[in-house]
Amino acid sequence: MKFLFSIVASSAMLLSSSVIAGSSDTKVALVPGGPHPYFAAWERAGQDAVKDFGLGKADYKVPAEWDLSQQNELIESLVGKGYNAVLVFPGDAVGTNKILGELDDAGIPTAALAGCVEQPTMAKMCFGTDTGHSAYLGTKQLIKSMGGKGKIAHFTGFLVDPNTTLRIKAVEKAVGEAGGGVEIIQVIADIDAYEPADEKINAFMAAQGGEVDGIVTTAWVPAVVASQALTNMGDKRIKMVGIDHDEVVLKAIKDGYVHGTMLQNPYGQGYIGSYVMDKIRGGCTFKSNAPWKSTAQTNQFIDSGTVFVDISDVDTYVDAMRNISLDILKTFEGDFLDC
């Protein structure tokens, strides 16, 4: 993925001038909820964190399936192997808290990335996209592009993903603020995998394609499949706002089939997350009056940044995300940590 290389190269250049010394016996494990293209950036992010901050290890380890028990078993075995800091995308917003508590008992710091665990929790922070806010902004953009009225459909991710409910509510909120001119005619969830997404989205297009005016997708795979569908149908009437940076979605934006996409910052999450874990292990703690944000699940939330990108800036989005990551890193220690 070419964009990753540019992110990496630029970040490395900028940060090499300010290498932050880290502890070489910090071994971070970055554990997603299951296999998914969104987390691919974490692997590179971890490797760069090791290089730039002098960490011992920052390894990306994926559970073979989206299953909480498998994620727990993986984490348990990683601890057995000597990892002493864990960054996790929760397999379940509450279910994961159990194992985070046990890790805390064993003296291992943890944090939630890209998805939050519900409080009370032992996780030091939740560092991710404010997915509710991102979905809200995306829907607003969609409504604007539709001229303020029309019928929309919402395609979103796994029901076990803690972000899904937040996204559904956020879309409803944005629609509610549109003054009655906009209506959600269908929500299709649990389609963050290619075969079911293809089947359901195409069935929807066939059945309701003539009635719908806009589509908002708040999960990676539905965004890809919906972009493909619109491109294949040659349809430019239906407006769409997607999510994330899959090449298919970006090309569809450039070709005019998709209005824009809400970017998230997976690289920044993994990169800065590893940095923070190392700091915590070095004795830093979070300030009690740190500028936390609150979401529906937690009040220890730190926004990793989200940006709406359309045809005018789709080619420079890499820079946009990189700038956000660097900004966060520059002020993180000062704002959040007591060292």
Add this chain to the structure above:
Amino acid sequence: MNIKLTSLFKKDWFGLLIVVLISIFIIATIKPTFLSPFNLYVLMVSTSYMLIIALAQMIIIAIGQMNLSVGAIGGLVAISFSGLMEVYQISVPMAVLMGLLIGVGCGFLNGYITVKSGISAFIITLATLYIFKGINLGVTEAEPFYNIPETVKNFGNAKVGNTPIPFLIVIPIVITFLMWIFMNRTETGRHMLAYGNSIQSAELLGISSSKVVISAHVISGLLAAIAGMLVVCRLQLGTPNIGDSWLLPSFAAPVIGGAILAGGKVDVIATALGVLIVAIISQALVIFKIDPFFVQIFLGLMILLAVFVNRYREYKQEVSRKIFNIE
């Protein structure tokens, strides 16, 4: 004339055909967009690979066994097909050939171990399911292959001329036709049904068990491979979880089509209609905005209904045999 009509009624597929026609009629009346060219296109696309998957399971049901690894073989071939083209720049025809060979190899493995060890195919294919899926995951590390040649992608989207018929369905139709000929007109096909009916009788008639079992599994693997590659064409990428959702539908269609799990009785046309019914229902659920969770319940109920009907017909057949003292 009368005789012909009653014999039509006895055929499995006739009843199903009526069901299909009635349901299409009902749905189209309520929602005319159901018959729109685009909707028919979508319906045909989802039927296309499901048809092959159902046939892959059907042939194993015919010999009285089960193949749990159908999805795993499909997935493995799907990622091999796309992976070979992306990583090693292999040409499309070669990649297709290699995909087919992998399917044949997997099927052969299933059949050979089942025959030589005498262990039930259920357990063998359960083990090979994990083995094939394991190789799939190990090789891909759960990441899809994106860079598929344009020709493959276009094949997935192309239509026949100006009609809404997708190219994708042409292959399954041809295969269905070939399978019908195979099961009904060739020696090996008839041998498989005989074997499924009664292993002892088949062996007494001189039919080689190994030949039957291995051929059936090889064909099953080959069909699973074709289905896997068709899905790649459709999705325009090769993702490791292709095949994960195949297990239930692969049994549902043949069973709805009147197949008996103990073996010896399957009907190709009825299976194809079974696939069509499941596809129509799934689409209808989306059209009528019925809770998607309901799909699961519906599929399960359909399977139960189908087996009850089958058993009832079997029972009636037995009764009539006893009354007329045919056995």
Add this chain to the structure above:
Amino acid sequence: MRGKKNPFPLSLWPAKNIMKTLMNKKIPNFIFTNQFGLLCLVLVFIAIFSTVTDGFTSRFNIFALSRVIAIDIMIGLAMMVVILTGGLNLALGAIGVSAAMFGGWCMEIMGIPVIPSIILTLSMGAFLGWVNGIITVKTGVHSFIVTLATMSIYFGFMTMLTEAEAFRRLPELFTDFGSAKLFNKYVSPLLLLSVATCFILFYLFRFTDIGRKLIAAGANPEAAELSGISVSTMFIHCHVLSGLLGALAAIMLTTRIGAAIPSMAGQLGMDWLLPAFLAPVIGGTLLSGGKLSVFGTMLGAVLVTLLTNGLYLLDVGEFWIRFFLGIILLFAVLLDKAREYFTLKSVIVS
């Protein structure tokens, strides 16, 4: 299922001889049993993994292992009792999840205290199992297809009724049990629960009248029917027991997670299929029915969990674990077949 059935065994060792064997007075015969082989394998692998990896013997790891083993044993036992009838229970995961979600609903929404909720959960599991049994027996359709259908039906209903929302505020008394630690923080009480269940089942099948009837019904239904055993009733009992044990396994999993989540057993409950089959089959329970091994199932679950854990620790790569599990299953069944050629006597229950 088509295939070769075990002939109704004529050599039936009296209980006394078994006890003597267990007390090492007839060592040579014990060595040839499946269970002893498994025990050796378990010890060998423990030895290998302890020396080759670091962290295998850590307190954290052993505790984590004890929990997973406990749950896998229970799942294996639940499948074992249905395999006894020569059938299969694909709906096991679905029954477990449905029962557990029902229990969660009782505890959180209805405010029913923990113990009665657990009883209600077990009853739900038994009920769902009963439905499977009734359908299988009354229609004569193979339990594979029946449970394939009920799997979707139960899971679908459960998802619809719960709207895929988890129950997350369960009573602390309940959730604490999952993190409780015994024996200097090495072992989970869940493991003791599973082992106790093994002993109870062993007693049931070996020494009670109904246990023997269940086995007889599975081994040779025609002969059993002729000798006055109602095979249908026995099969239904097996399915009920399977549902009950499945519900128990789900309760254990819920305490471990600390919440009742609908995805605890995967899509349609299929994640449980591998441990459910692996443990009994490795442990010597025959798929054709009529022969089971409670302690074999227990050792099978232990072995599989150990191997998985060891493979993780050996950096084999979490993606290849599945592949190895498949190979292990294959080898286990092949070995079992090979053994059949060499042993003349077979013990029906061990």
